[in-house]
Amino acid sequence: MKERPSATPPTVLLALLALLTGLAPALAAAAGGAPLEDAQRLLDELQPEAAIELLDPWIESHPEDAEALLLRSTARFVLADMDGGRNDLDRALQFDPGLRQGWLNRAALDVAEENLDAALAAFRRAEQLDPAAEDNSLNIGAVLLLTGDLDAASRRFATYLEARGGAAEARYLVATNYALAGYVGLSLEHLRRAVVLDERSRLRARNDPNFAALAGNRQFQQLLLTDGYTPPPGAHRSVRRFQAAYQGADGPLLRAVLDALQTSGLPYDPRIEVTPDWALVWSDLRIKVARAGGGGEVQLSAPAERFTPESWRRRSEQLFDQIAVQLYARRPGGAGTGAGRR
Numbered sequence: 001m002k003e004r005p006s007a008t009p010p011t012v013l014l015a016l017l018a019l020l021t022g023l024a025p026a027l028a029a030a031a032g033g034a035p036l037e038d039a040q041r042l043l044d045e046l047q048p049e050a051a052i053e054l055l056d057p058w059i060e061s062h063p064e065d066a067e068a069l070l071l072r073s074t075a076r077f078v079l080a081d082m083d084g085g086r087n088d089l090d091r092a093l094q095f096d097p098g099l100r101q102g103w104l105n106r107a108a109l110d111v112a113e114e115n116l117d118a119a120l121a122a123f124r125r126a127e128q129l130d131p132a133a134e135d136n137s138l139n140i141g142a143v144l145l146l147t148g149d150l151d152a153a154s155r156r157f158a159t160y161l162e163a164r165g166g167a168a169e170a171r172y173l174v175a176t177n178y179a180l181a182g183y184v185g186l187s188l189e190h191l192r193r194a195v196v197l198d199e200r201s202r203l204r205a206r207n208d209p210n211f212a213a214l215a216g217n218r219q220f221q222q223l224l225l226t227d228g229y230t231p232p233p234g235a236h237r238s239v240r241r242f243q244a245a246y247q248g249a250d251g252p253l254l255r256a257v258l259d260a261l262q263t264s265g266l267p268y269d270p271r272i273e274v275t276p277d278w279a280l281v282w283s284d285l286r287i288k289v290a291r292a293g294g295g296g297e298v299q300l301s302a303p304a305e306r307f308t309p310e311s312w313r314r315r316s317e318q319l320f321d322q323i324a325v326q327l328y329a330r331r332p333g334g335a336g337t338g339a340g341r342r
Contacts, residue, residue, distance in 0.1 A: 039071050048075035066096030073105070100129040104139070111143060119143045134163050138173060145181035154186075168197035176210040187211075188219055199229055200282070203273040225275050227288065234304035236285075238316035239297060244327050246289055246296040249274045253296040254289050256326035257281060264322055285315070298323060 035058045042051040055072045062068060073088035086109060093102045107122035120143050127136040141156030157174045164170035171194035178187035191211075194201040205211050206224050214220040231237060244253045254274070261268050261283060268283040278290035285302040300316050307315060 036065075036067055036071060039068075039075075043071065043075060043078070048078040051075045052079075064095045066092040066099050066102070069095070070099060070102050070105070077105075098129060100126050100133075103129070104135075107139065107143070111146070116143055116147050120147075134160065136160075137163070138170075138177070141174075142177045142181070145177060145183065150183070153181075166193075166197075168194045168201055171197065172201050172204065175205075176208065179211050179214055182213065184214060184217060184220075187214065188217075188223065191220075192223060195223065196228070199227075199280070200269075200271070200273075203271055203280075206273070225277070227278055227280070229286070231286075231301045232303055236300075236302045236304060236307055236309075236312040236316075238300045238312075238320070240320045240323075241292050241295055241297045242323070242327060243295045244330075245294065246278070246291045248276065249279070251296075252327060252330050253298070253323075254279050254281075256323050256330065257287060257289055257298060259326045260319055260322035263326070264319060266319075 035054060039051040039054045039058075042048070042054065052072060052075045055068055055075070059065060059068050059072060069088045069092035073085040073092060076082075076085035076088060089102060089105055089109070092099055093106065096102070103122045103126040107119045107126065110116070110119035110122060120140065123136070123139045123143060127133070127140065130136075137156040137160035141153040141160065144150075144153035144156060157177070161170050161174065171190045175187045175190035175194060178184075178190065191201065191205055195205075202224060211220070242253060244256070245251065246253050248254070249272075254272075258268075258272075258281065261281070266283050268281055268287075271282075273280040278288055281287040281289070284306065285300050288299040288301075290297050290299065298320065300319065302312065
């Protein structure tokens, strides 16, 4: 389906600007010695003012240092000094036209200013400087979408996906570009594939402002609420039901699971996906907490090669028992949980 997007508002263009080149710390690859390395470190630490204080005297004594100018332009952009940042960026490219990151930043600014022809020219200049860079087709495709050239953009995205082996991250980035440009169907198509390859893409999309325009889309919401995960062949699986109901992020069952992991010394990803009917926690095993009848259910799974049958039995039983202990501690008077197995 080739739906035609509406005019792209400035806020979307700014979101695309951040997506393409990330106007934030660490845009420039400083390679000119200690002062530039220190300035880059300060940018990485979100201290653009301190970076500028370090760069100003260096640039005064080295006025044609393109890397230093690029770093200072980045710091100025972070501080919303657009005129100063643009001036430094133009000077950097004047002194070193081979500075690929400078052309990427120049293109991003042109996108933000809706000067799409100039943005395409800048991205193509960056491509000439490094034809093998994987981001070439992603960046050019994104701008082609904004010009309305869907076919050319899609060909570019196909090239990018092929170079990345169709990886989940690549699918996800293509989906965000289609979403930003207003191509909802194509965005959902690639996002679904990203989720199949890495289900954490769903959680990422849930909190990604690049998908804000899809918030009211029924298919997008259905995707966010659907757990379509299928364990690989031979995977370990264990399930236990508890009388405690699943009640979302603040419910006792999910809290008991997290406390059980901490008490057991088991690390887990702090990014927890929570929906009205289920939640996912990722450790060295996959933990799903869900509604089950009048109570709740905890489902554990892991690839076959990760545990021996005996180590899986011990791990799952210990975790289930610790969840029961945590639930017991939460009940008024310490009454039992009535945990059951199946």
